[in-house]
Amino acid sequence: MTRNLFPEQDRPLVDFLRQHRPSPPPPARDLEADLLAAIAAEPRPLSLPSAAPELSELGNQGTVPNLRQWFTLIPALAAGFALAWGTMRPPQNSPAIAQDGPERELAVFFEASWNGSLSQTASYDWMSSEPLATPGESLEGPGAATPVQLSPPPSSSPEQPGDRSSIQPGAIPIRG
Amino acid sequence: MVDSVVNPTDGRDRVPSDRHLIQDCLRGDSRSFAELYRRHQQRVRSTLYQLCGADRLDDLVQETFLRAWRGLPKFRQSAQFSTWLYRIAWNVASDCRQDLARDRDRLTAMQRSFQEGGGGGGGGPHREALMRLHYQELVQQGLGQLSFDTRTVVVLCDLEDLPQKEVARILGIPVGTVKSRLSYGRSSLRQYMERQGVQL
Numbered sequence: 001m002t003r004n005l006f007p008e009q010d011r012p013l014v015d016f017l018r019q020h021r022p023s024p025p026p027p028a029r030d031l032e033a034d035l036l037a038a039i040a041a042e043p044r045p046l047s048l049p050s051a052a053p054e055l056s057e058l059g060n061q062g063t064v065p066n067l068r069q070w071f072t073l074i075p076a077l078a079a080g081f082a083l084a085w086g087t088m089r090p091p092q093n094s095p096a097i098a099q100d101g102p103e104r105e106l107a108v109f110f111e112a113s114w115n116g117s118l119s120q121t122a123s124y125d126w127m128s129s130e131p132l133a134t135p136g137e138s139l140e141g142p143g144a145a146t147p148v149q150l151s152p153p154p155s156s157s158p159e160q161p162g163d164r165s166s167i168q169p170g171a172i173p174i175r176g
Numbered sequence: 177m178v179d180s181v182v183n184p185t186d187g188r189d190r191v192p193s194d195r196h197l198i199q200d201c202l203r204g205d206s207r208s209f210a211e212l213y214r215r216h217q218q219r220v221r222s223t224l225y226q227l228c229g230a231d232r233l234d235d236l237v238q239e240t241f242l243r244a245w246r247g248l249p250k251f252r253q254s255a256q257f258s259t260w261l262y263r264i265a266w267n268v269a270s271d272c273r274q275d276l277a278r279d280r281d282r283l284t285a286m287q288r289s290f291q292e293g294g295g296g297g298g299g300g301p302h303r304e305a306l307m308r309l310h311y312q313e314l315v316q317q318g319l320g321q322l323s324f325d326t327r328t329v330v331v332l333c334d335l336e337d338l339p340q341k342e343v344a345r346i347l348g349i350p351v352g353t354v355k356s357r358l359s360y361g362r363s364s365l366r367q368y369m370e371r372q373g374v375q376l
Contacts, residue, residue: 010362012376014334017365020311021335024225027217028234035213035238039206039245 330361
């Protein structure tokens, strides 16, 4: 390191100051012992072994993030990627309906049974055996095109609350 | 100050550097901190003495090293330990600078008693010793007449012989501010010495 350069006019003053600088009084004899005792009473300095830089890394502290910075950087990067993926993902196409053939028939069947099951299941209170809507009433509101006709439950078997077989007359029977 | 020292004779006996000692301290080795204390206490003590005087000097030195011990985990090892330690010493001195006025009163009283005791009389070695003491008092008084900020720069640059760039890092001020404070401090000291009859 380069020492201070001062103008020639300041040199006598600086020399005088250095020559006659007052010397501090000697320390108390037990000052070091007192300091070490005070340190022993202090909690040990908390060190993170993995965060302590190696000697070869000294001097690069300004460019390499330390461990604490990584702990905040990684979640931030993950959140950023998740946000970007969620917002920039291209919209998924709705499944296309087959135009003809057996696939077309299957699609029509699924659509009809899906709509029917939705309309019928919505008209039941699953906690009781009584339907919420009387026959001829619609639960879909005033804008509904066709009211749902509820079929009475079969009387051959005792009805249990939540028994789906009793409310899906058009359901496909499951072969055992 | 010691950073890394290798014995040039055989290279085997290594004097641990400050950084090695700090890492040992972080593992709880207080003996390494004692070694750091022995290396740096003299300059810390001298600086604190120039800034705060002799009163409570031991306490200030101890406070400086206690703060250093507590702050070791926060010490960025890319910096010089000595710079960091000077910074702590400066903070400790700043905390006690309200006592500086009392120190100035004490120095004035010492100067008066020296003059009343016939400090200018006699001759030979006794006179030289008295003149040396007199000049030391003048330096102490001259420094005491400066503001704390200006005095700190003069002490670190001219008495501790630290580079201006390091002083700027210690105090957290631009180098230009160090230069201006140093110029003003020297000018004030020169005028004070001339008023006291010292020809420079």
